[in-house]
Amino acid sequence: MPELPEVETVRRGLADRLRSFVIADVEVCRSRAVANPESPQAFESALRGAEVGEWTRRGKYLMATLHPERGVWGVHLRMTGQFQWHPEPSEPCRHTRVRIWNPQDQELRFVDMRSFGEMWWVPPGQPVEAVITGLTRLGPEPFSDAFTAKYLKERLKGSSRPIKTALLDQALVAGVGNIYADESLFAAGIKPLTPAGRLSLARLETLRGCLVDVLQASIGAGGTTFSDFRDLEGVNGNYGGQALVYRRGGEPCRRCGATLIRQK
Secondary structure, eight states: OOOHHHHHHHHHHHHHHTTTOBOOEEEESSGGGEEESSSHHHHHHHHTTOEEEEEEEETTEEEEEEETTTEEEEEEOTTTEEEEEESSOOOOOTTEEEEEEOTTOOEEEEEESSOOOEEEEEOTTSOHHHHSGGGGGOOOOTTSTTOOHHHHHHHHTTOOSBHHHHHHOTTTSTTOOHHHHHHHHHHHTOOTTSBGGGOOHHHHHHHHHHHHHHHHHHHHTTOBOSSSOOOTTSOOOBGGGGOSSTTOTTSBOTTTOOBOOOOO
16 A cells, blocks of 8 residues: 655645646546545546645645635555546557546546545535545654654653554554564664663654655655555656565565564
């Protein structure tokens, strides 16, 4: 599943490619791709004629403001969802879920092999969290002032769950998944199975800093591609080649040469 760096890479691509993009037409090819409203036709009607404004990201959610006063368009890529930009008309593949055109007949296409990705339309004047309810369960962003070692210490107090499991909890910190939990724990010198409540404030500060550094490095590399992730132009993320431990079980450690052991 795309994590924060991959979703941020997509956000930047959408913000760049869809600047002043007017939605001339919309086609929902698979109804389950739309979570709100219930009718795919209502979703098409809501977006048709709107101009796409600013794109923002919260955790793994993407949201675009629609003008003039047309509400908000929300997206979650889930496991295999990806946007594709088609400057010329072309036949869609069988995994195409939503197609969006501008007046020049250029197309933004949402393709999702596993069909878990979702889109929402939030009517103007309605709180985004009231429609995209998953937003209400998210913890702070890793780059925010709220994400501190003190915050982690308070939230993890008395917890016996492994620290890696805690990092995967979107209610603790938004946007982190397997890749960056593994990489940041390795960088911090913390075993993934360490009970979260046993970590000192100093070690949590080290972990916080390592997580931020790893995420920033991956964003700079365009995210990680191990299977399905591509950016808007179809380009793989380059961080995978820099990963020190993720998916490297049985291989020599790039720091000490010892064999890396994968544990479930």
